[in-house]
Amino acid sequence: MMNAPSDNQKGVSVQVRGLRKTYHGQEVLKGLDFEVNPGEIFVIMGPSGSGKSVLLRHLIGLEEPDTGEILIEGKPIQSPEVMNQYRMAMVFQSGALLNSLAVGENVGLYLAEHRLKPPEEIARIVAEKLEVVGLKGTENKMPSELSGGMKKRVAIARALVIEPQLILYDEPTSELDPLSAVVIAEEILSLKQRIQVTSLVVSHDRDLAFGVADRIAVISEGQIRTIGTPEEVKHKPDPVIQKFLQADFKRL
Amino acid sequence: MFQNIGEMVVLFWRTLLALPLTWRQRQKVFDQFFEIGNASLLMVCILSGFIGAVIALQTGPLLVERGIASAVGGVVGYSICKELAPVMMAILIAGRIGSAMAAEIGSMRVYQEIDALRTMNINPIHYLVLPRMVAISIGLPVLVVFAILVGWLGGAFVCVANPRIAISFAAFLSGLQDVVKIKDVANGVFKSFVFAVAVGLVSCHQGLVTLGGPRGIGRSVTKAVVNSIVLIVVLDYILTRVLQK
Numbered sequence: 001m002m003n004a005p006s007d008n009q010k011g012v013s014v015q016v017r018g019l020r021k022t023y024h025g026q027e028v029l030k031g032l033d034f035e036v037n038p039g040e041i042f043v044i045m046g047p048s049g050s051g052k053s054v055l056l057r058h059l060i061g062l063e064e065p066d067t068g069e070i071l072i073e074g075k076p077i078q079s080p081e082v083m084n085q086y087r088m089a090m091v092f093q094s095g096a097l098l099n100s101l102a103v104g105e106n107v108g109l110y111l112a113e114h115r116l117k118p119p120e121e122i123a124r125i126v127a128e129k130l131e132v133v134g135l136k137g138t139e140n141k142m143p144s145e146l147s148g149g150m151k152k153r154v155a156i157a158r159a160l161v162i163e164p165q166l167i168l169y170d171e172p173t174s175e176l177d178p179l180s181a182v183v184i185a186e187e188i189l190s191l192k193q194r195i196q197v198t199s200l201v202v203s204h205d206r207d208l209a210f211g212v213a214d215r216i217a218v219i220s221e222g223q224i225r226t227i228g229t230p231e232e233v234k235h236k237p238d239p240v241i242q243k244f245l246q247a248d249f250k251r252l
Numbered sequence: 253m254f255q256n257i258g259e260m261v262v263l264f265w266r267t268l269l270a271l272p273l274t275w276r277q278r279q280k281v282f283d284q285f286f287e288i289g290n291a292s293l294l295m296v297c298i299l300s301g302f303i304g305a306v307i308a309l310q311t312g313p314l315l316v317e318r319g320i321a322s323a324v325g326g327v328v329g330y331s332i333c334k335e336l337a338p339v340m341m342a343i344l345i346a347g348r349i350g351s352a353m354a355a356e357i358g359s360m361r362v363y364q365e366i367d368a369l370r371t372m373n374i375n376p377i378h379y380l381v382l383p384r385m386v387a388i389s390i391g392l393p394v395l396v397v398f399a400i401l402v403g404w405l406g407g408a409f410v411c412v413a414n415p416r417i418a419i420s421f422a423a424f425l426s427g428l429q430d431v432v433k434i435k436d437v438a439n440g441v442f443k444s445f446v447f448a449v450a451v452g453l454v455s456c457h458q459g460l461v462t463l464g465g466p467r468g469i470g471r472s473v474t475k476a477v478v479n480s481i482v483l484i485v486v487l488d489y490i491l492t493r494v495l496q497k
Contacts, residue, residue, distance in 0.1 A: 060371050089371060096368035098360070110372045113379065115276075162372065 011039040011198030012086050012165045014059065018068035021054060028054050030222040031068065039196040041188065043209040046219035047244055052202040053093070055219070056170050059200060060090045072166070086166065089159035093171040095151035097143040097158070103130070104139030107157045129157040133187060149180030156187055167191065169201040173208050181208065188212050206245060210234070218244065260457050263381065267453075270375075270382045277383045284387030288349050292395055295348065296341055300399035303336050304328055304406030312410065312417035321419050325427025328407035333432060333440045337399040339488055342447035345392050346480035350455035353384050354476035357459025358469040366460070376460070385452040392448035393441045400437060404428065443491050450487055451480045 014036040021029040028051045036042040044052050057063040059070060061077055070077040072086050097106045105112070107129055108122040117125065123139075130136055133153040143151060152172060159167055169188065173181035185208050191197050203209055209216055210230045217227045218241050226236050234245065274281060312324045357380055360366050366376050408424045411417045458476040462468050 057367075062367055062370060083373075090368070092364045092368060094364055096364040098365050098368070099363075100356075109374070113372070113374045158368075158372075 010165065010196050012073050013038050014042075014166065014198065014200065015071040015074070016055075016059075016068070017071070019055070019058060019065050019070065020067045021051075021058065021063065021065050028222050029058075029065070032219075032222075032224055034217055034224060034227055036198060036200060037214075038198055039192065040214045041192055041199040041201065041212050043201045043203060043213035043216045044219055045203060045206070045209045045216055045244075047204060050219045051222040052204075052219055053170055056090070056168050056200070056202045060088060060168055087162050087164045088166040088168070089162045089164040090168040091152065091155045091159050091170065091172060093174055095143070095148075095155040097151055097154055099143050101143075102139065103135070103141045103143065103146070103154050106143070106154060107139075107161055109158065110162050125161060126157075129160045130154075132160060133157045134183065147180070149176050149183065152176070152180075152184055153187065156184075156191075160191070163195075164197060166198045166200065169199065169203070171203055171205075172201060173203065173205045181205070184208075185211050220244070256457070256461075259461070260453055263377070263457050263460070264449075264453055266377050267381055267385050270378050271386075273378055273382060274386050277378065277386075280379075280383035281386045284383050285391050287352075288345070288387055288391035289395070291352075292345060292348055292391075293398065295344060296395045296399050297402045299340060299344060300332070300337055300403040301406035303340060304332055304403035304408075305410045307331055307336070307403075308407035308410040308417065309414065312414065312419075316417055316419075321417070322423060322427045323431075324411055324417065324419060325408070325424040325429075326431030328411075328424075329404055329428035329432040330436065332403035332407070333400045333437045334443075335440070335488075335492075337396050337403055338440045338444040338447060339484060341396050341399050342392060342444060342451060342484045343481055345388070345395070345448070346451045346455075346477055346484065349388060349391075350451045350476050350480045351473045353388075353452070353455035354458040354462075354473045355469055357381075357456060358462030358472040361460060361462045362465060362469060381456045381460075384456055385449065388448045388452040389445060392451070393444045396441055396444040397437075400440065439495050442495075443488065446487055446491060447484050450483045454480045454483060 016032050016034050019029050019032040020027065032055065044055065046052055054063065058065055059077070064078070072082045075082050098109070101109065104123070104126045108126040111117045111122045111125065126139060127136070130138060133156050135150060135153055135157065143154070146154065172184050172188070176184065188199055188201065189212050192199060201208070201212065213230055215227060216230055216233045218225045218233060220240050225238055225241055226233060228236070233241065307328050308324060311327050315321055315323050315327065360380070369376050369379055408421055411419050411424045412421050455476040458472040458479070462472040
């Protein structure tokens with residue numbers, strides 16, 4: 001049985017205020033406002049090209065907004081206080097594992113590079129995190145030997161090593177078969193239950209969104225159309241949302 | 253172009269600031285150094301051996317005809333250590349190692365591995381650029397020392413074996429010792445150090461600014477090699493001018 005997370009392990013709140021971003025004259029984010037509660041699974045859903053991944057890159061600090069701000073526990077994301085005090089991790093759409101490193105080295109990279117633990121301790125933590133994502137004993141495999149689903153699970157293990165208070169997932173089930181997608185969804189849910197991490201999931205996978213989300217934001221053309229619980233979103237009488245939710249091969 | 257130059261100056265400055273972290277990154281420096289040596293030593297020996305041989309073949313008969321056969325060793329030795337070894341080896345390394353650096357860092361950029369490093373608060377300059385810059389800055393001068401020695405041997409072999417030159421190994425060596433001083437070798441090695449920094453900087457920069465997919469990586473590799481070669485030739489003129497004083 002897992003111990004209850006301590007205060008510095010618990011999820012953090014995220015506030016996004018008036019976020020705008022323009023690339024080459026095209027406004028990709030048009031003034032986004034929303035709030036994510038500590039420990040919540042918040043899914044941002046929308047069609048491809050709606051600005052979801054750009055938003056995620058802002059939330060992890062890889063991009064800076066033209067205007068607006070992102071606050072973690074009420075403090076600006078770029079502030080040294082947030083950098084030093086809170087731990088955030090991102091699971092990239094491709095996994096973004098370092099191809100020149102073995103699985104174990106990828107998972108332990110954060111600890112090794114920052115010299116936070118001795119090598120034996122890192123090896124123990126790596127084995128533990130890989131077991132959590134169901135990949136026990138794969139330390140010596142290279143990323144090229146793994147399937148797409150396994151790569152994403154390794155990426156989750158790599159994120160877990162940081163003991164994050166906020167995990168961002170970029171299209172975690174894209175390019176996965178339904179079984180692997182379910183495993184990833186279960187992983188997201190179990191992390192919430194075990195360590196109360198705040199999870200922000202960007203996806204256009206409706207099954208994933210309605211399966212794991214506490215709340216869902218639907219984004220379209222750089223604007224948020226609605227925010228609510230899965231049930232509220234499902235019954236929102238907005239034609240754009242309904243069109244997205246009801247898109248089905250059977251209608252072809 | 254000016255943006256590229258500005259970015260490279262910033263990258264160079266940040267790499268210099270990161271130099272105290274070299275010991276922490278020593279394993280990566282060693283891996284890169286091994287890669288440079290392992291990938292290039294044989295090519296360096298073949299290339300420099302034949303360059304020495306060709307210089308001897310071109311100049312030897314002319315000097316013998318004019319009765320100054322004793323100068324062959326000096327001509328071969330001087331041209332190899334001050335000019336041909338540093339420039340040719342730098343061009344070889346730009347093609348062999350610079351292209352690999354640009355491709356590796358470029359693909360890491362395209363496939364979000366560099367973003368992943370940033371999210372883990374790992375500075376890509378410390379993790380990727382520093383070990384490569386340090387390794388190439390040590391590796392190329394070492395290879396140039398090999399190239400000078402093998403080039404001299406290649407020249408000596410032709411002088412001994414070619415009937416149109418036919419001077420003894422001792423005569424070749426004596427001519428070489430008359431002309432080439434230790435500062436001439438140091439001059440060539442110093443040039444190669446500057447070329448190495450230039451190749452490393454251009455290649456790492458091109459890798460870091462790669463955009464797009466595989467086509468973008470290909471473009472970066474081409475730019476890294478072409479820009480490195482142009483820079484080597486320009487720097488060669490400037491260094492030759494400065495070091496002549």
